[in-house]
Amino acid sequence: MEKHQTIPSGYLTVGELAKKMNTTVRTLQYYDREGLLSPSAKSEGGRRLYSDKDIVKLHQILSLKYLGFSLDDIKNRLVALDTPEQVASALTEQAGAVRKQIASLSEVLQTLEKLHAEILQIQTVDWKKYADIVVNLQIKNEYYWMIKHFDNETLDILSAHFEVGSAMEMAEGINRLLDTAAQYKKAGVDPESAEGQQFAKAFWDKMVEFSGGDMNMLAKVMQASETALDKEWAGKKFIKGFIEPALGFYFTSNDINPFEG
DSSP states (O other), X not given: OHHHHTSOTTOEEHHHHHHHTTOOHHHHHHHHHTTSOOOSEEOTTOOEEEOHHHHHHHHHHHHHHHTTOOHHHHHHHGGGOOSHHHHHHHHHHHHHHHHHHHHHHHXXXXXXXXXXXXXXXXXXXXXXXXXXXXXXXXXXOTTGGGGGGSOHHHHHHHHHHOOHHHHHHHXXXXXXXXXXXXXXXXXXXXXXXXXXXXXXXXHHHHHHXXXXXXXXXXXXXXXXXXHHHHHHOTTTHHIIIIIHHHHHHHHHHTTOOTTOO
């Protein structure tokens, strides 16, 4: 009884407030240290005492925290949310931030799932390939799965050739050409036609750019690509049905030995 008689009417101790608001004493002590929620009074024995006004403020803090606001945001906003318009504006801004977080986490989840599948197929612990796969997933290279068929020496050479930005541009350019080849194959475009040969030149130029003119490395890349396509890609028909004959005719017509520097 003695203890309760020292608490003025209308106030709660830190323990009582924590229980009432389904939080912890440690959390309330932290809010006090950070200047988020300080007790309105102290008992004669030095115990922290919280008023009804403090309870309302704690409701606000816990609600904003649940909505994803950081403690710094909450600390800065507590004095600026006095009108419906101010509250609505803060919520709109936070909703936009949450949507960005959701999109980012969704991409991370997809990367985790794809890397998980690749690791099970690689069957050995190879952090070099893991890292290269993650980088290619980040730059949206849909042919990231081919990496496991490359040896580490070739991957090192490719990594040396490209910064992340230029690698993204290169991946986008190759993907566009592969999409074009698939469309040409579906439309029945003759690989030896002017259209087919224009494609062959663009594709070969891109391959030479990709390899930095190193024909030995390009041979390795194309060999690994062939292995990858044969083993995994059900949609590879346009490679053998369009790209290979288009390149073959292009090399013959222009007297090009593709693997002779």
